[in-house]
Amino acid sequence: MVKALPLILRATAAVLLAGVVIWWAVGGAHRGWSMNRVPINKTDEITGIAYVEYEDRYVPGLEVLGGGAGTAVLLFGLSFLFRKPHSNLKPSP
Amino acid sequence: MIRHLVSTAAFALASAAALAAPITFDFKDPKGVNNVRFDLDAPLESMSGNANGVTGTVVFDPANPAALTGKIVVAANSLKLPNATMQDHLHSPNWIDVAKYPEITFEVTKVANAKTTGTDTTADVTGNITIKGVTKEITVPAKISYMADAMGRRQPNAKGDILVVRSEFSIKRDDFGIQAGQRGDTVGADIKLSLALAGFAPKA
Numbered sequence: 001m002v003k004a005l006p007l008i009l010r011a012t013a014a015v016l017l018a019g020v021v022i023w024w025a026v027g028g029a030h031r032g033w034s035m036n037r038v039p040i041n042k043t044d045e046i047t048g049i050a051y052v053e054y055e056d057r058y059v060p061g062l063e064v065l066g067g068g069a070g071t072a073v074l075l076f077g078l079s080f081l082f083r084k085p086h087s088n089l090k091p092s093p
Numbered sequence: 094m095i096r097h098l099v100s101t102a103a104f105a106l107a108s109a110a111a112l113a114a115p116i117t118f119d120f121k122d123p124k125g126v127n128n129v130r131f132d133l134d135a136p137l138e139s140m141s142g143n144a145n146g147v148t149g150t151v152v153f154d155p156a157n158p159a160a161l162t163g164k165i166v167v168a169a170n171s172l173k174l175p176n177a178t179m180q181d182h183l184h185s186p187n188w189i190d191v192a193k194y195p196e197i198t199f200e201v202t203k204v205a206n207a208k209t210t211g212t213d214t215t216a217d218v219t220g221n222i223t224i225k226g227v228t229k230e231i232t233v234p235a236k237i238s239y240m241a242d243a244m245g246r247r248q249p250n251a252k253g254d255i256l257v258v259r260s261e262f263s264i265k266r267d268d269f270g271i272q273a274g275q276r277g278d279t280v281g282a283d284i285k286l287s288l289a290l291a292g293f294a295p296k297a
Binding site: 051 | 125
């Protein structure tokens with residue numbers, strides 16, 4: 001199990017990074033903070049007044065992308081702590 | 094014959110007086126279109142939101158736009174941001190403190206430099222703005238559009254006039270104790286406000 005740990009951590013990091021990038025991109029690649037509701041711009045036909053209506057929908061922002069990518073880097077780094085130590089013994093001739 | 098002429102003249106005078114009379118417009122829009130947009134520089138992206146809890150009345154005389162008076166009230170808890178956490182901060186005591194100061198108001202005291210072209214009037218409107226319990230006198234540019242008998246086009250079977258008021262101006266955050274003392278490089282010192290409001294004067 002311990003032998004497989006670095007591999008598991010790296011695989012988790014890769015899946016997490018890919019997942020968070022895809023989620024952020026599919027969610028609209030919003031380059032600001034996350035939104036719990038999305039503003040939809042509308043115009044009143046008679047008065048010409050521009051106004052906003054909100055649609056309840058979650059849009060991941062850059063902090064989600066950054067958090068996911070940071071966690072993936074952390075997991076990838078942790079994987080090196082569980083490397084099998086190199087043996088200093090030379091193989092006998 | 095003379096009686097007929099007198100009664101016709103009296104009717105004409107009464108009609109002219111009625112047309113020239115100041116009209117009271119109610120700014121509570123049943124469709125909820127009236128809104129005040131606010132923009133504030135902040136890290137990563139500017140904070141942009143709006144408030145649509147608008148009420149108030151404005152008295153406007155199409156024959157004398159400079160005589161405009163009135164008061165607009167914005168419900169502080171109608172201030173909305175796309176991010177719920179940011180909105181909670183905005184409503185909190187450090188920012189607008191909506192629990193203690195439920196209303197943001199602007200009361201007109203003077204209108205200057207009124208210029209009318211067709212149904213549109215531009216003017217410098219002076220008034221007292223109150224935010225978070227602090228009242229300051231400011232002068233803002235405004236565009237006022239008088240739309241006679243336009244209510245029927247917006248609401249079936251409705252009769253009356255519409256008054257559209259637009260204005261854009263900035264206020265200093267510190268002047269109203271909003272995040273007072275917070276450095277300008279983390280949260281912008283100025284708040285840009287854009288008003289787009291319609292008032293209604295129903296006719297019987």
